[in-house]
């Protein structure tokens with residue numbers, strides 16, 4: 001039995017106009033990313049690009065983000081990351097199955113081999129992050145890893161998720177990872193931070209990257225969006241959801257982040273940063289600690305507001 005929380009989605013249309021305004025401002029100011037985000041006002045939970053938004057369908061070219069980290073995303077709304085090492089490579093998120101051929105060809109365009117991909121990771125076990133895992137595992141032979149509470153969801157193709165939505169090709173999870181475990185390949189060390197709430201095994205990965213002799217803390221942020229059709233408080237399918245979110249926010253706020261990457265492009269102005277990177281912007285446009293704090297704070301405000309509503313403190 002599922003309890004449903006009704007949320008009025010007043011803001012989908014607003015996103016486009018804010019986006020347009022923000023894009024215009026980006027052309028006018030160098031300090032524009034922070035400004036454009038502030039313009040979006042209420043916070044990241046309040047909007048999402050509409051179903052027909054071009055960022056969901058228009059294919060993008062692969063890109064070196066920093067050091068050994070690349071975007072191999074098919075489209076900017078659903079980022080996929082490739083981390084390369086001399087001992088083999090790591091993919092984080094495969095998005096939807098239909099995008100896997102583009103992601104695979106992006107890896108090859110960068111000059112890397114599919115059979116050198118050793119690990120297949122995910123930010124969380126929803127169709128738009130793991131829908132392509134089975135096909136990518138087939139293409140690469142990579143070892144799949146996930147937190148236990150996401151692993152069974154991936155292996156059931158979404159069937160065992162607490163949310164009753166989204167089904168995809170099931171994929172075997174070869175290795176269970178735990179909170180704060182280090183995933184090592186070559187000289188790259190990724191730390192897995194369990195930041196549950198949006199999914200029970202939602203995982204934010206961190207690592208250190210180097211650029212021009214400087215070291216940067218990188219975060220691949222799993223996402224703290226309130227599940228729109230699910231009760232936050234007293235959800236029989238996920239009783240600990242409020243506590244998990246609270247713990248995740250505390251951890252995320254304590255995480256040092258310079259390079260901010262995430263599970264959806266609009267959470268970190270991916271489109272704009274791609275354009276800036278292509279134009280050779282310096283410093284690296286993906287250095288965005290303010291953007292990271294903005295998104296975490298925004299999601300936390302949405303969480304607190306939802307708690308207040310569901311506990312009957314406001315209507």
Ligand SMILES: [Zn+2]
Nearest residue numbers: 124126198223
């Ligand atoms: Zn999700």
